Amino acid sequence: MDSTEYIDGFFNGSPDDEQKKQFERRIASDPSFAEEVAFYIGTSSLLKGQLDQEKKLRFRELFEQAKKDDRIVRPLRSIRPWRISVAAAVLLMVAGLWWVFLRQTGTEQLANEYIRQELQTQGVKMSIHPDSMQTALSAYNSGDLQGALGQFETILRTDTASFKAKQYAGLACLRLGEYNKALGYFTKMETRPGLYTNPAVFYQALTLMKRHQAGDEQNARRHLQRVVDQDLGEKETAARWLKKWPQ
């Protein structure tokens, strides 16, 4: 019993170097003690082996049961609340940006398409003696917008009531990106009475759609609605755009 206690204490304690040497000396000098140590280790190993076997049997039962119940699944990763918040914020931001982008490109695209198709060139009257308006329009059609604008403004200085000069100057400004100036010309165009079709209000809407400042989109829509309601110039285009207008 003394030896068993000694051996048990040695393997379950923290023997220092001297104690280890003493223990080893006894193994070397006392064969029956060595046998007791071997028995202790052998028994511990056997007990551990039996324990493992018992646990494995338990595990086998669990495994078979899980297979039967079809429960062997890789669990989903648990998501921490802060990660959900961050994901939600990012999603919201992306959705917001997407919405703004869609709205912007929606109305702006309509305006760009119209400008590309309808306002790239203007009709020029063929004449042996072209007047200053025709010269300015030629410049406009050739893409010299700045030159054309200068010429339209020269005409307006001598003929302040020229409806066409105001219209072309406005369109040149629109294409040059000078939206405020363009709006000024189109507003002045509006005051001209007696025309069969006056696209002034429609052009204002077009300019607002291009300028795209805060409130411009709503104003553009109001202008288009006015074109439709009052049967103004470019009514059909205005009606088509209003149908496509982003909600």
Add this chain to the structure above:
Amino acid sequence: MRSDKALTISPDPEIIQNLRQNGPGRRLAEEELFNRYMYFIREGMIKYSFTEEDAFDVYSDTILSAIEKLTAGLFEGRSSLKTWLYRIFHNKCVDQVRKITTNKNKVHRTTTVSDMLMHLSDSAKSVIQKLVERSDFDLLKKKLNELGDNCRKLLMLFADGYSDKEIAISMEYKTAEVVKTSRLRCLEKLRQSYNLLKN
């Protein structure tokens, strides 16, 4: 009923604590650990082309090894429990592949003897190892089974990593000292009955 309870997912610290406490919750914690990563078995079958039997053996050994390390406080928590466990599983899978390709036996957990011999110098280790190899384990097993339930349980619990104090609480002994005396008496009784027949 038991398996339902075992499937409840506890966070890593809770399962580790339950394993370390060596209390009544330990068995459930062991089962929960086994249940939680049971899908490793399928991974072993797919990734290493093991049979279900081999993959189950490797996974069971992984869990047994992990339980031993967790109860001994050898898990430092530098990675998640899953990562740590998968590393053990992967290493055991690699061992198993080697065993299969070299036609050796299955992976067995024969660490107890070598772990204990680590305390000794090479010369002493060699003497003891030879003596252990000469042991008649069938006879020892037989004698262990004849020892009586109480003695067997005492020895089994101690081999499972329970301290004398924890055994005292679990088996309602008065003190840890009483447990130690009883346990060593049981061991001595086993040795005598074993030696009687062996010699």
